[in-house]
Amino acid sequence: MTTPESTGKPTVKIQLNGSEVEADPSQPLIRACHDHGVDVPMYCYHPGLHPVGSCRICQVEVKQGEAPPRVVAACRTSVAPGMVVDTESPKAHETRRECLEFLLKNHPLDCPICDKAGECDLQDYAFQEGQGEGRSSEPRRKLHKRRSLGDVIVLDEERCILCSRCVRFFEDVTGTAQLAVTGLGARSVIDTFMGRPLTGNYQGNVADICPVGALTLKRFRFQARVWNLTKTVSHCAECSRGCAITVEVLRRKQVKRFRPRFDPNVNQYWMCDTGRFAFDHVEIPACEPGELTGGRLTDAVQRGAHGVAGQGVAGSGVGARGLEAVDVDRALGRAADALTGAAARAIVLSPFVTQEEAGAALELARTLGAEVCFVSPPPNGLQDDLLHTGDPCPNRKGLETLGVPGLGADDVRARLAKAGVAVLVGERVQELIGLERLAALTGGVRLIVLDLVAHDLPGLEVALGVPCHVEKQGHWLNVDGLRRDLAIARSAPAGVEPLTRLLGQLAGAVGRPAGATAEVRR
């Protein structure tokens, strides 16, 4: 992908609202305005799409040479040396006000039930402009309020202002040209060819770029008011591209949206639907009452002193399947005991661990003299020419840089079969090795698991809960070796310790003489 960034290109001098600024002549005037912090509204213009100049809301006054000043669409006007631009002249202002009034003429003004309210460009600019009352008493257009455009998107034709950003997205970005404006004049609507549903892995982007609430995500519809979402800058975990995203959390609890964030070097303005809707691993429900497995693991569980897998001991305080809840300190002690007593030790990392966590795991491996690898699943078949790499390991590059080899699930199983004790580290690690493979392990390996969920595996000794990728800090290296920082968008459930700390404490505990590890000090 090429970057639209203007760095390093020759610039020319223009007058912008009274001050002389440098502007890139290869870019439309609106970019120069935005680059210098001058707010010019826009609906049809989007920096990632070719400009069409149809909404006419970005009109500004420009004077070039001796000609009298003209009001022009800033998105279709090239920057020229010496041009004098006034975005706030009375004429420019009036032209934009008129344009806004026309756009609102048929707009349903159903902001109170619109998902876009709060982040709607039309709402924002209408508010800023401040004309409280419309002058139209004519009936508004009656059109479809909820037309399904496939599995991802629903269209509200009444709210649509026909900016054609979505049409151009499928032309310019995916190259599939799936949407079109059909009909003429005020009867124009957005439609798919022959009413076919939208396809492809990038449909969700059109909801982001829609300046109004016409295109909304079926998964986000009526889920949250956007002003209740806390947005945190982070990176996507679903493939090794590591697209820049914001994680949007409702009331500090539920992750409601992953949305792309501009990154000129990686994903531009876009992300795939696989990453956009990857809520499965961040929204794992808590365990059923009385159960210790199958839900999000907080604190820790361990194999009961008297139990064996599948056979609970009634009335002994031991869980029905031989697992019991313990606090983190005791679990760590138990893990350290197991590790200290074993002969052959192995550490298997999840490809989701950050560089910081991998560093802590390597420290533990050195203390134990254990072999370290990460589980490397095969390509998942989602690869495309745009963003998705098809490699589900967000930190493959980082782990390889640290010298940790990636092994396929069968090779991991073979390595585990030879070990006495193994530590499985990081979110999704059990899933990626395969629960069947872990359940069928022979040779009596005892498993110490640090994952999001505990499973009642026969070899399970101890399982400790860990934060998922929206609950931790650290960084990955993406497929191109670029640093992808993670930030805490939501705190981990109570009782879940950061993985680096757990690994550090474990390393500290196994370094002590046997018998002294039962109490781990924090």
Next chain:
Amino acid sequence: MAPKMPWPTYLLDRVGLPDSHKLEVYRQHGGYAALEDVLRKPWKPEEVTAVVKDSGLRGRGGAGFSTGLKWTFMPDPAKDGRRRYLAINADESEPGTCKDRVLMEKDPHGLLEGCLISAYAIRAEAVYIYVRGEYRKSLAVLQAAIDEARAAGLVGKGILGTSFDCEIWMHMGAGAYICGEETGLMESLEGKRGHPRPKPPFPAGYGLWGQPTTVNNVESIFNVPFIVQRGAEWFRSIGTKGSTGNFLCGISGHVERPGVYEVPMGISARQIVEELAGGVWKGRKLKAWFPGGSSTGMLPAAAIDTPMDHDSIKNAGSMLGTGAMIVIDETVSLVEAEYVIARFYEHESCGQCSQCREGTQWLDQILHRIARGHGRVDDPALLESLARGMAPAKTICALSDAAAIPTLALVKNFAAEVQEHATTGRLPAGCVSILAAQDLQEAHA
């Protein structure tokens, strides 16, 4: 047979001849002599452009831009080796306009000769004639003429035995007004929706398929062989200083003899209405008139002595446009008339630009309301304010202006009538409702 005019004519001279559409007849009357002269002498392409520019010929498609000057915008072929095209705008859709149709159906070879000379001047390798979708006969006649000319070695490779190659292709529109806008026409020719392109880039730099292109109206091109043969000075001797030559005035509406008349630029509108068209029909009085199609503002009866040339009509507050006069008699409510026009633009707006898409609909709704007797006191002011928000030059193309201009002219030139209609909800005295007649028709249909 066209009636004999009291002034020298040339545009319609062959139109009344039997079999005027045939190559043989065209040649008998001096056809293709100008092309022979240009190719055999040979003229330099720049010389052809120079004489057309010098003649003062202004485009007959509505905007009135100098045809020769437009040709000079084509890039220098020494510096720009791209393919070059000439597109002929035969999408004659402006309400009231019917002049190009006469030329295409009755004198197709005249247009073809003009195309070939013009293509030679701008070094175009092909000409595309974009014909309005409803003009089936024009298409058929022109296509037959092209076939005839091709067989006679006048179209294709090595025209008239010289090294000049030029193809002429026909393209039929599908009935959209917007495809008569030059960039909408090019989009349509390319097989896309007729959405006008923002300018710049202009067609001369980035036209058909991204190549340098000139778009000219049928009548403009039809003038070219005459100018080449008779000289710029002859052409300038007709008409006024700023508007030269004869033009075709298609007069319609409430006159006794509507039709297409060849008149010199600068003739008074009264002369056209009273002498050529036989005056306002049924002995009624003139109320209003459009000088050049529905998108030029209506003028009051008092302005009927205005000379029909670009500058005089502009000074009178309107535009010469396509020279298509529409005459309205005293029984018509102008709000109703304007409503019919507003409905047309509402229907034909392509829908790209906000002002045009929403504005044409809004004007249509308000005028409809007033016409139906549900007007409000502040409606005329609102109409004016909205029309000012749609024009001038606030959108990609001029359709928004075309819808706004007649509305502005209505509220300016006929303010009292509009205000009274809006306030009282009644038709002006002596008027017969055309909407009521339409309702009756629909009820019987």
